[in-house]
Amino acid sequence: MITIYAAKKILTMNPARPTVTHVAVRDGLIIGAGSLAELEGFGEHTLNDQFADKIIMPGMVEGHSHAVEGKWWKYVYCGYFDRMDPHGKVWPGLRSIDEVVERLKEQDAKLTDPDEPMAGWSIDPIYYPEKRVTRHDLDRVSTTRPIGIMHASGHIMNTNSRALELAGFLRTGIENEGMPLGEDGLPTGELRGPDIMMPVGNHAGFDGNLFDFDEEGLVDFGKLCVRKGVTTATDLAAKLADEVVDVGVRVTARDDFPLRLMPFRFHHGLTPNELLEHVLQLKEHSTDRFRLGRIKIVADGSIQGFTARIKAPGYYNGAPNGLWYIAPDQMLSIYQLALQHNIQVHTHTNGDEATDLAIDTLETALKTHPTVNHRFTIQHGQLINAAQFKRMSVLGFCVNHFANHHFYWGDEHYHLTVGPERAERMNPCRTALDNGIPLAIHSDAPITPIGPLFTAWCAVNRLTSSGRTQGEYEKISVAEALYAITIGAAYTLQLDDEIGSIEAGKRADFAILEDDPTAIDPVKLKDVRIWGTVQDGRVFDANAL
Amino acid sequence: MPMHSKRSLDSVNGKPLPCPVTIVGGYLGSGKTTLINHLLSQADGSRLAILVNDFGELAIDAQLIEGQEGDVISLSGGCVCCSYGNDLTGALLQLNLDVVDQVVIESSGVALPGAISGSLSLLSEYVVSSIVVLIDASTIQRHAKDKYLADTIERQLASADLIAINKVDLISDEQQWEISDWLKQDYASLSVIEVQESKIPKSLLLIASQHSMSVKETTKGPSDRGHDASIYCTFSLNLPAEYDIAGIACKLAGADNGLLRVKGFIKDLNGAVHTLQMVGSRWSVDTAPEGVSCGLMCIGLKDLCDEEQINKLIESN
Numbered sequence: 001m002i003t004i005y006a007a008k009k010i011l012t013m014n015p016a017r018p019t020v021t022h023v024a025v026r027d028g029l030i031i032g033a034g035s036l037a038e039l040e041g042f043g044e045h046t047l048n049d050q051f052a053d054k055i056i057m058p059g060m061v062e063g064h065s066h067a068v069e070g071k072w073w074k075y076v077y078c079g080y081f082d083r084m085d086p087h088g089k090v091w092p093g094l095r096s097i098d099e100v101v102e103r104l105k106e107q108d109a110k111l112t113d114p115d116e117p118m119a120g121w122s123i124d125p126i127y128y129p130e131k132r133v134t135r136h137d138l139d140r141v142s143t144t145r146p147i148g149i150m151h152a153s154g155h156i157m158n159t160n161s162r163a164l165e166l167a168g169f170l171r172t173g174i175e176n177e178g179m180p181l182g183e184d185g186l187p188t189g190e191l192r193g194p195d196i197m198m199p200v201g202n203h204a205g206f207d208g209n210l211f212d213f214d215e216e217g218l219v220d221f222g223k224l225c226v227r228k229g230v231t232t233a234t235d236l237a238a239k240l241a242d243e244v245v246d247v248g249v250r251v252t253a254r255d256d257f258p259l260r261l262m263p264f265r266f267h268h269g270l271t272p273n274e275l276l277e278h279v280l281q282l283k284e285h286s287t288d289r290f291r292l293g294r295i296k297i298v299a300d301g302s303i304q305g306f307t308a309r310i311k312a313p314g315y316y317n318g319a320p321n322g323l324w325y326i327a328p329d330q331m332l333s334i335y336q337l338a339l340q341h342n343i344q345v346h347t348h349t350n351g352d353e354a355t356d357l358a359i360d361t362l363e364t365a366l367k368t369h370p371t372v373n374h375r376f377t378i379q380h381g382q383l384i385n386a387a388q389f390k391r392m393s394v395l396g397f398c399v400n401h402f403a404n405h406h407f408y409w410g411d412e413h414y415h416l417t418v419g420p421e422r423a424e425r426m427n428p429c430r431t432a433l434d435n436g437i438p439l440a441i442h443s444d445a446p447i448t449p450i451g452p453l454f455t456a457w458c459a460v461n462r463l464t465s466s467g468r469t470q471g472e473y474e475k476i477s478v479a480e481a482l483y484a485i486t487i488g489a490a491y492t493l494q495l496d497d498e499i500g501s502i503e504a505g506k507r508a509d510f511a512i513l514e515d516d517p518t519a520i521d522p523v524k525l526k527d528v529r530i531w532g533t534v535q536d537g538r539v540f541d542a543n544a545l
Numbered sequence: 546m547p548m549h550s551k552r553s554l555d556s557v558n559g560k561p562l563p564c565p566v567t568i569v570g571g572y573l574g575s576g577k578t579t580l581i582n583h584l585l586s587q588a589d590g591s592r593l594a595i596l597v598n599d600f601g602e603l604a605i606d607a608q609l610i611e612g613q614e615g616d617v618i619s620l621s622g623g624c625v626c627c628s629y630g631n632d633l634t635g636a637l638l639q640l641n642l643d644v645v646d647q648v649v650i651e652s653s654g655v656a657l658p659g660a661i662s663g664s665l666s667l668l669s670e671y672v673v674s675s676i677v678v679l680i681d682a683s684t685i686q687r688h689a690k691d692k693y694l695a696d697t698i699e700r701q702l703a704s705a706d707l708i709a710i711n712k713v714d715l716i717s718d719e720q721q722w723e724i725s726d727w728l729k730q731d732y733a734s735l736s737v738i739e740v741q742e743s744k745i746p747k748s749l750l751l752i753a754s755q756h757s758m759s760v761k762e763t764t765k766g767p768s769d770r771g772h773d774a775s776i777y778c779t780f781s782l783n784l785p786a787e788y789d790i791a792g793i794a795c796k797l798a799g800a801d802n803g804l805l806r807v808k809g810f811i812k813d814l815n816g817a818v819h820t821l822q823m824v825g826s827r828w829s830v831d832t833a834p835e836g837v838s839c840g841l842m843c844i845g846l847k848d849l850c851d852e853e854q855i856n857k858l859i860e861s862n
Contacts, residue, residue, distance in 0.1 A: 168669055176663050195634045195664035202638075239630070269630025271601030309693075321696060327573050327654035328693050357693050 002026045002045035003537075004036065009516060011057040013486050013501040023056065025508040028537035033502045050539075051531075055516045057482070058501050059231025059509030059533055060452040061489035063400045064379050064442035067235040067261060068210070070224065071217025072121050072446050075205070076107045078149050079122035081408075081465075083449050086220035088227060088542065097128055097137050100149075104141040111145070117205035118142070120149035122446070123158060126412060127465075133158045134182065135189030148204025150197075152408070154447055155305050157197040159189045159204055166203040211237065212244050218251045222259045227542045228451045229511030231535040232490070232499055235263040236346065236379070237296045240278070245285055245292070252289040258533060258540040260289050260509075262493055264296035264346060267326060272333035279343055289536075295338055296379075297347045298325045300354035303382060303417050304409050308351030310383060316419035321353070328357055335365035335376075344494060345376050346400075352383040359391050366395060377492045379442075382426045383418070389428075389435035398492040400440040401427040403459040404448040406471075410464030424471035429459045433480060440489035441481070452489075453517065456481035457526035478522050508537040562831075563672040565752035566648040566665060570658035570701050571679035572688055576711040577651050578602045580679065580743035584649060585609075585624060587747050592623035594645040596636055598653040600628050634664060642670055647751055655697055659704030674752040675824035678705035679743065682724060683715040689727075702732055707749070707805065707825030713739045736800050736825035738846065739776075746773055749806045749844060752822060777805070777844055780852040782859065784839040787812045790819060792862050794828040802858065803849025809841035 004024045012018055012033050024032045024039040032039045039045070073085050078100050081093040094100045100123060107118060118141075125133045138147045138160035146163035150156075164170040164187055172185040178196035182188045191197045201210075213221065213235065225233055238244065240263055252261055265279050275295065283293030300322055301307020306315055307322035314321060331347075338345045349355040355378060362376055377398040378384070382405060384392075392399070405413070405427060413423040425431070432439045441459050443450045459481045462471050476484070490500030499509050514529035532542040569577050581595055582604055597603055600618070603626065611619045616636070618626040623644060629636035633650070640648070648671065652658055658676045665671050678701050681688075688694050702708060710724060721739070728737050738745070790813050797804055807823035810833045818833040821841065843855060 169667065174667065176667055178663065179667065193664075194631070196667065198632065198634045199638060199667065266631075269628060270599050274599065274601060323657070324655035324693070324697060328691075329573050330654070353693070 002031065002042055003048050004039050004045050005051050005056070006036065006047065006049045007051045007056045008053055009055050010502060011055065011482070011518060012503060013058050013483065014503040023502055025537050028508050030502060030504060030506045030508050032504050051512055054531055055513040056502070056510045057513060057517070058486040058511065059499065059535060060229045060485050060511050061440070061493065061500060062225070062230050062233040062442060062445070062450055062452060063440040063489035063492050064236050064402070065233050065445040065450050066211065066237065067213040067218055067221045067233070069446035069450060070219065070221030071214055073220060074217070075150075076104060076118065076120035077122055078103065078120040079152060080124050080127045083122070084224070084227060086223040088545070097130060097133060100133070101137060101140050104138070104147065108141050108145070114142070114144040117146045117203060119205035120147070122152045123149045124152040132188070132190065135159060135161045135164060135187070138189065146204045148201050148206060150206070152447065153302065153304060155193065155302065157191045157201055159191065159200050161189070163200050163204045164189060167200040169200065212239065212241070213247070215247050215251055218247065219257070222257050223545045224450060225259045226533050226540045226545060227530060228453070229513065229530045229533055230259070230450065230452060231509040231511070231533050232260040232262065232493070232495065233450070234493070235261055237266040237298065238263045239269070240265050240282060240292070245282065248290045249285060249287055253287065255538070257289065258535045258538070260291065260535070262291045262294065264294045267295060267297045267334060272330055272337055275334060276337045276341060276343065280341060293343060295334065295343060295345045297331060297334060297345060299331065299347055299349045299358060300325060300351050303350050304412055306417070309353040310351035310418070311353045311356070315417060317416050322351060328361065331357065331361045332364060335361055336369050339365055339369035339371045339374060344374065346379050347376070348379045350380050350382050352385065352388065355381055355384050355388055359388060359395065359397070362395050362397065363391070372396070375492060375494050383422060384428060384432070385425070386431050386435065389431055389437055393436050398438040398440070399432050400442050400489070400492055401429055401432065401459070402444055403427050403429065403441040403455050404443050406458050406462045407465055408448050410470045411466050411468070414464070414470060425474055426471070427459070428474045429476045429480070429484070430474045433476060438488060438491045439484045440492045441484045452485035453528050453530075454526040456485050459484065460522050460525060478518060478525060481525075482517065508534055510534040561642070563670055564642050564645060564648055565674035566650060566671050567674055567750050568650045568652060568658045568661055568676045569679065570652045570656065570676060570705070571654070572681070572694065572698060572701070573654035574684060575679040575681045576743035577679055580745060581649065581651055583743050583745070584747055584750065585620070588622055588624055590622065591751060592644055592646045594640055594648045595624065595626045595651070596629050596633065596648060597626060597651045598629065600626070633661065634668070637668060637671065657697070657700050657704060659700065662704065672829070674822065675706045675750060675827055676704055677707045677709060677745065677750060677825070678702055679709045679711045682710050682712045682721065685724060686720070702735070705735055705825070706827035708732065708735055708737045709743070709745055710737065710739045711743055712741065714741045734800055734826055736805055738805065746777065746844070749824065776847055778847045778850055779842070779844050782841045782843065782856055784811050784841060784859070787814050787816055788859070789814060789862055790821065790830055793859055794821060794823065794830065796858050796862065797855070798823055798826045798828045800826065802855065803846040804843060804855060805846065806844040807841050810837045810839045811841065812839055
């Protein structure tokens, strides 16, 4: 059964025929992209013109997200910026601490049990003149129920007095960097770092597995992806316990699940041998829409948390160098074992020293285990420079830059973390492309909202939230950004033979748009309206989810 | 062998005493896992909860394993092993302290034991009794200069109460002197011992009350280094008078007197009796149980530590 879709314009990302008007689909496969006359040659077909007034582009590929965003929407959204939830509701950004308190009060009024915990997420106090949120602010919402609000970065939490009290921390005499004290000698309710957050977060309604998706959350993540035109996404750091894999396999197999999900096994807590063994086992459970068998290594921390490993001259504010999250020798063992078994590894590096380590390590590993086409990828790589790209190019490294950082934390990087010069060359997409590095760009959802067109807008315009252009030289064109969120990202996932462009032989994965991203003002790229997606030939209308 | 099923209680307020925690740090290959196995093999009835980042190299005698449930392995004799992955706090909160005498945490190769200690300070059920950092004598000089590792090694060592130079049998005397000189220069205030095969006497590290404070006489091997009785001395001191406890503890904890471990009871200047614990450069003073007699058990380095000198040091205070 052949369906030929007519569109106002189809952006194929196939340079040989960049725009066409029709695409023919059979059993979830694209059998041709061209004119109606050309495609009629395939024989009997149905002509479908539901997209006749729309723009079709390849289904977008989010190469660095965490499926747990779906689950986090169970918590109260407290972010500074407008954000769309899985049901399509746009939650207005909260522009003051008062507005945060107001939203929490609304939720508070809906709960009947005055002791029931309440969890929120995505607060970012750096945008407020006070710079800090305290337990007193949250006590205005409730003094009986424990409240915890996770920061946008995911590394800090604010709690009210009741949550601290339940965890046994509403006392004097605490000496810990992760728990700042107020003038009264009691904790302010700000908790820095997972080890400090967890003991209190447990009382405030966050469950222990903060980064594992659950069934309902995964369904919601799928919906969110439809709304953003995404047909393939990663779950880029998962422990993948048996029960989580069961949920993933089961939920993604449903006829109405609109996404191809690629979970990567997080390295932590296993020896290199155990890790490889687990990943090889996982590979056996891989399905078409739940692709297992890849590794994610986290090499260092974050730049805004001053835990990234950076080279001289170090942090702009003089903070000491950050932390390693893996021993160099372990990284080498994992790289070697992975190359030996044809397992792909993506490595999180934020600081340039961490990137150096990954480059040195792959260079060593390739000498002992010469391999072609491994597509090892640096994730974030926010401070990579041209010299590093030149080495990466020789070794076959890809990069997936965190373009959304320009907007959300660009000003912070400029003034505080790495200073003006290096802030202007963070996530250097231009230099990556000029050095022939396969490029993707990402949101790291739920750290920032999933939405590849927004991410593309960030890479094209490099605007910070205060409206400054940061790093004119590192801007890329709209066409290059569209490549990065489709075929570029597909390449980093070893899927470019299957998805990422609209041409004969590829999967029928489309993003259906109301506006043409190549025809509008590049500064409006983020405002392109999205109708929904087609995934594997199945049509998903965002308004009918 | 003493087995108590409930936690020791504070004699003053009746609350359970915090559970002592030993943090074992050091880079990959420094012998942390071997030390854990060594401690398990001579637990002698003390119920250790061992928290490891991964079970990986942990060689647990299969006959000792009573069962495994998820990330927790139960061993005969009351010990348990848990792998904590990336949630150490969660693992600590889940331990049943009614059946644990002491916790030993094996930190990952690049973790900073000081940071782990910082997180532990928030958990009132636990108290850090010591941080021991192992170094592999055969690789430490290279690692300490490595561009990626130097500052991490430095931060690990700086947080130690006791540094154990492990695998001294693998290096020459010259190398050993170089390492000792380097540590004396950069970490002058820290106690340093030399060991083979991670054989740190358990009495140096374990705090819980039923551990005896002696070091075993071991048969002499081909090398005379690394054997307990040839390296360590033990003695006890009577403390008939009343003392400035903090003043004494500071002096005892100094690295120059060769004293590694002190445990006992001592009267303060008001006549109240306290428990004094010292491991390397860390000491603590707590309320003593009732009816104890005053005196200290000491373990020191035979070459450096002299009973008479320690006695003088105390009495001169």
